[in-house]
Amino acid sequence: MLTRLLAVSFFSYFISFNTFAAEQERDTVQTANAAVSVAQERLDRGGYLNLIASKERGLSGNPSNSALRWDIVQDELIIGNLENAEENLKPLLNEPQYKNEALNTQGMIRYLQGNYAEAEKFFRKSSRELRRNIRLLYVYYQTGQYEKARGLFDDAQLKSLSKNDVALVNLMNSFGSDQPYRLEWKSDKAVLPFVSMNNLPVVAVRVNGQPINVFIDTGADLFVLKSEMAAKLGLKSQASLTGTYAGGKTAETHYSRLQTLSLGDVTVHDVPVDIADFPESWVFTDEATGKKIDVDGILSTGVFHQFLTTLDYPERQLVLMPRNRASQDKVSEGGGTSIPFILEGTHFMIVKGAVNGKPGMTFFLDSGLDDPDASILLQKEALNYAGVKMLDEDRYILDDDKGGLGGGGFAITRLSIDSISVGSLNQTGLTGLYGVLPEELYFTESGMILDGFISHQFLKHYKWTIDFDSMMMTFQ
DSSP states (O other), X not given: OOSSTTSSTTTTHHHHHHHHHHHHXXXXXXXXXXHHHHHHHOOOHHHHHHHHHHHHHHHHHOTTOHHHHHHHHHHHHHTTOHHHHHHHHGGGGGOTTTHHHHHHHHHHHHHHXXXXXXXXXXXXXXXXXXXXXXHHHHHHHHTTOGGGGTTSSOHHHHHHSOHHHHHHHHHHHHTTTOOTTEXXXXXXXXXXXXXXXXXXXXXXXXXXXXXXXXXXXXXXXXXXXXXXXXXXXXXXXXEEEEEXXXXXXXXXXXXXXXXEEEETTEEEEEEEEEEEOOOTTOOEEOTTTOOEEOOOEXXXXXXXXXXXXXEXXXXXXXXXXXXXXXXXXXXXXXXXXXXEOEEETTTEEEEEEEETTEEEEEEEEOTTOOOSSEEEEEOHHHHHHHTOOOOGGGEEEOOTTOSBXXXXXXXXXXXXXXXXXXXXXXXXXXXEEESSSOGGGGBXXXXXXXXXXXXXXXXXXXXXXXXXXXXXXXXX
């Protein structure tokens, strides 16, 4: 039974997705038109590979065809080949007709790669002020430079932003000159034992000195606090926004700010948070005793981004270390498999992998799928590309009290998956789900295909370290 299906998952992602989508609609340049037409076509990955091959043959016979080269750039971005896209961008950076869009695209590639200083440089060269400032907003968000958000938009520009973008601006402005996520260490690392792992890991933390339990979900952006606990702490809403959850369901949440979030031997000061109503069906239990565990929050990627983070499932612990070379050296001493990743939107950690041996697929590593069997969520086009069959008898309607923060009431189908691979990691004989992911999420904000989400039942076998400096994950 699905209890906390994709608890938050693509919540904050849609803040930036809607921002970029709205901005693309305002653009009249070729890249926006191409993105819109791509979204309408909804080809699977194989279809785009065929398109690229055909266009490359045309370009080889006419290397000066900039329009065709620009099309190839867009197609390479769609399938997630950033290196190929960047190589084709180089000749366009000096062409007046394409220079502005090429610079913006180069900036987006740097953003995805976590090189925010370079991304800012490229975005600042853009002549489209509103779009440039929206891009810069997210650079400052990722780098904790909230103060720089002040003055990015005038009153007229604010009116053209989405409600969720305005909420983010208000949150960042509410910090004034205060630095978010200031760290205070008592030792060289913080170790938080799992209170339970049935089916998601739960750890004990303190919020403004109050002890609470939270579950771990890399599908969430900011730290999430249950509404009742937020009220108990006297937290005030800085802005409201609409989140999108499992099955495309929506719900309203609120931005606020914690004074302190204590995670074992490290305390985080001035923490931006989401406040949300938790469904009554979210019941956590001790796997040994069956006793109910009260859970009042979600520990998320936005917090993990401040550390060199290790989710050690075999040893049942969360390990947080400073983001520095000494911490990196400690991780490398343990060996393991290193896999590069990119960071889409606010918190989508995306890797390349394969389903049923079909390579080059892109997956968001979202640890928050609480299902006793399913390891992966897939889009319809991904099923087609990987040759996964969807049987009518495996389809059913999720109960209204199940699902994510937006509830249930949508249809899902259980899938039989022969194999899932991420780098050299490979698992066989797995279960997947179709119907959880909104169809529009097939394309990320940068226009990239997102074939699916890999979650807890796959990840739980590893000691998983996330390094936001090298943009590498290590699995042991």
